[in-house]
């Protein structure tokens with residue numbers, strides 16, 4: 001490589017980062033995200049159900065989806081594994097070996113939607129539509145005996161589902177000098 005070019009490259013390499021540090025707003029790098037881009041990431045759903053998207057799903061649709069996309073890891077009826085057990089364990093939390101599942105342990109049904117939408121299927125998270133997430137949520141709640149087979153899950157109905165273990169969580173502030 002020609003010596004002058006090499007020197008120029010070296011100079012550019014050291015000056016350019018310095019410019020970035022000195023004036024981050026004038027770097028010309030990056031762009032303001034659009035609201036559509038932000039909404040793709042802004043998917044958190046609170047316990048109250050705030051943030052649940054439009055859409056709905058039925059138990060029967062969830063059953064089909066579960067068989068195709070979940071059963072390989074969670075067992076045909078959700079209780080077999082090989083990965084986390086999702087069904088059963090009711091009343092076992094005070095036993096020597098508690099069986100913690102969505103049905104026996106989780107305090108809010110809304111969290112189930114949030115978790116599945118962002119994390120499952122484990123090998124391809126983010127690939128389910130909102131309707132599919134509502135449907136498989138409905139199916140898991142049904143398998144746990146928490147909703148009936150005909151209940152449709154949506155932003156309206158999901159927050160009103162009462163999970164069996166809901167009242168056994170405390171919201172006390174753990175800090176010793178908490179106000």
Ligand code: HEC
Pocket residue numbers: 065066069070071072073074083084085086100101102112115116120121122123136
């Ligand atoms: C490739 C395997 C795999 C597939 C497919 C899969 N899961 Fe999972 N799932 C896991 C693993 C592993 C965990 C534990 C993840 C962790 O603890 O971080 C998990 C955890 C979960 C949990 C939380 C369990 C708990 O009590 O903490 C739920 C709910 C769940 N999966 C639902 C689903 C649903 C619904 C589907 C289908 C749409 C699905 N999973 C597909 C592997 C899988």
